[in-house]
Amino acid sequence: MIAQDMIAAGAALQDRTPDGAPQVFDLRIDHAALSDHPSRQIVRHVQQELLMRTYQNRFVLLPQVDAPGSVVQMLHDRYDPKATHALDGYRAALEEALIEPVVNDLRPGIAGQGVEDYIAGMLDGIRKCPPSAFLTWLEGVPQGEPYYRNFLIQSSADLLAEASASAMGVIGEFGAPQSALFRILIDEFGYGTHDKKHSVLFRDTLRGFGLNTEYNGYWPIFDTEALHLHNVIHYLFQSPRNLFRQIGFLLYAETSYQVSTGQHYRYLKRHHPQVDGTYFGEHAHIDIHHSDMVINEVVKPLVARFGAEVGTEVILGAELTRLAFAAADRHALAVCQAFEAARLDGAATFAAPLHDASGQALVTPDTAERHDGKVQVGGMGLLHKAADFAAFPAGSTGRLHVDV
Known part of the structure; x- marks a missing residue:
């Protein structure tokens, strides 16, 4: 699946996420990270995000805390049949790229068991x-x-x-x-x-x-x-x-x-x-x-x-x-x-994660050198310099920290 397809899918998901939407109705992915020479790790992360969004199409979700506006309209928008069908259209290609190679690699080893x-x-x-x-x-x-x-x-x-x-x-x-x-x-x-x-x-x-x-x-x-x-x-x-x-x-x-x-x-x-x-x-x-x-x-x-x-x-x-x-x-x-x-080297500090880190730039180990500033790493804390994230294992992600 090429980056342009994922950018188009991500733009559609962003358009379906109104400002202030409850987190269960927030459909965004990091498609913007694909627009400027995306790295291999960035591409794989966005692929995984998009695949998860296709699966969440079938979950019935309501926010824990009541949000302003009509809940009926929110459900109609979140599960719009044309939009969900369009999102489902990406699923087979993503599964073929991300999961089925592993399945195929397993087959010879289990034959005859x-x-x-x-x-x-x-x-x-x-x-x-x-x-x-x-x-x-x-x-x-x-x-x-x-x-x-x-x-x-x-x-x-x-x-x-x-x-x-x-x-x-x-x-x-x-x-x-x-x-x-x-x-x-x-x-x-x-x-x-x-x-x-x-x-x-x-x-x-x-x-x-x-x-x-x-x-x-x-x-x-x-x-x-x-x-x-x-x-x-x-x-x-x-x-x-x-x-x-x-x-x-x-x-x-x-x-x-x-x-x-x-x-x-x-x-x-x-x-x-x-x-x-x-x-x-x-x-x-x-x-x-x-x-x-x-x-x-x-x-x-x-x-x-x-x-x-x-x-x-x-x-x-x-x-x-x-x-x-x-x-x-x-x-x-x-x-x-x-x-x-x-x-232990003095390059990171424990910090609780923000309850909403949306909108902060995605950082991966193979893009760490492109960024300045601190990086929030999962639920652990802050790296003081983004470049230090290059030492983390592939598959790690961080968010460029924004002081609030």
């Missing part, structure tokens, strides 16, 4: 995996809160509407496995009790760190790798052709979450006992059951009915998920380590 052997190996690998490298590193950092705050912000791209993507995988009619998947979905939505809905529990954790709880509230400081992870999830669930790969996502995610969320729950108890960590504690408990349900009530019956090709698709979805999670974890740690190195 049986799904039962894969599941046994996956379960054993997750049980034996070392503790989170990010949390292990954080244990040794004297001031860890800004780094954990950044982790929460980057995660919020998905978790503030948790399970909305996977909800698209349970509509239709496909037998008893559908009912098992729906029971998992009900749990994610708090089994009908709003205060127990997982996205609401995550908001409680965000409030403990003084963070914005509005969906898309931190859109300007989502980095490229965070957007990529959440786009992979949507790629799987927004097309029925990926049904068995969706199940592979759930197989890996529900199994790994029971371990990773337990680690985060214990970390919060040790270092931030005043913060409500119920979100993580709930997952550590309930995902044990979800993993068993996916294996025994979904994967095994479908493979028994339709054969080994279904198992191959399940493995493909699980492996795509594993790679996306691992890449996001490595990146999250590398960004925090780069900021900590700059801080």
